Amino acid sequence: MRIKFLITLSLLIILAPVLLLAETATVITKENAIREYCKFFAPVKAQVRYNDVLEILSTEGDWYKVQFGQSTGCIHKTAVDKRTASASGSFSSRKGSGVSENEAALAGKGFNPQVESSYKQKHPEMKYHLVDNIEKLLVSDREIEQFVTQGGLRQP
């Protein structure tokens, strides 16, 4: 009887931290999407922005199944920085691309918009307006999907 009690107690002690573990992912792209299923062209369920924190539910290949607010869906591993919070509150971090630095901790530090702004003032000859134009050219998911299909290419 006493041994049964000890076994149960020990198992509870072992399992408690696992149950308390919360895996989160911080979005590390300017913007991204949570998709209905784990494919690039799957319908978008929610838009996410840089630094949004998502709860990881499971892993499916190169994708995480995540929860963001009321939305549940998939996000590609390279769009987030995964963090594992332990029961003690310490964190370990791993980026989807396999890089070990903590992207979230570096967010907004170093070469940021403030540095760019000062650099622009110092170098007005730099053609930033053309770079902005290049970035403004949007190609929709639908357009890429059609391009892939019509060209006999493979969907990633």
Next chain:
Amino acid sequence: MKKYLILSVFIFAVFSASSSEAFDFGDISKHVGNAIGVVDTTAKAARPISDEEEYYVGRAVAAKILGTYQLSNNKELTRYVNLIGKTVAMNSEKPFTYGGYHFAILDTDELNALACPGGTIFITRGMVNLAANEDELAAILAHEVGHINKRDGISAIKSARWTEAVTIIGTQAAKTYSGGELSQLVGIFEGSIDDIFKTLVVNGYSKSQEYAADESALRYLAKSGYDPNALNDFLKRLATKGKSSGGGITQTHPATSDRIDKISGNIPSGQVDRKAVEIRTARFNRIPK
């Protein structure tokens, strides 16, 4: 005796589990936390740049390149190049970067393609015209996507700049910098842009980086459904035309014959859908260049 033995096994199990990162408690968690801190610091010192920072570096490099070369106004060709490039990038190890992949054409006969850190890729009109079909154009872009995936642009920055940057970034918790620190960071930023620009336009990456980008390109092409042999075909044409053009890619890349030697034997096997290649070549020919 048996009871004590069983009890000992369970106590051992509990403490063994507790000492791992996932099961840390109390003092143990402090030690584990410190260990994680050390690992993080080492990682930052080795490559202390986030995707967001890489994006701002890339924008500046692109702005500098556009001070040297004119941007093409051919909207149809630019959109087409973006469709090919984004398709290839989706099949790379890193389909998402902070600001995404963007492709643009430089209005020059020079033969070259340049990858700015973070995802902006330039290809010259001369290079587009040298490609015989869509698959060859995809091969050129896939090589540049390979450089971005490997963060080759960032590796061109002198290590001394990182040491200085880490000191400022590491001590500043706030996201806005004031006075001297901002001035120092802008100086480091400026130097970093010059390092990358010189590497891209004048000196080129190392041979090993170029060969690695070719290997990546072969993988991305095969995964996308493009014919990986297209890289070999294009390089053979480049070996002939590149010699007469001078400058550009011949100045910044290893001898094309060496690149051909390196990739031959590494081209992924698999059946190429010739009919699909023809369909893609037809749409390539329809785009005004």
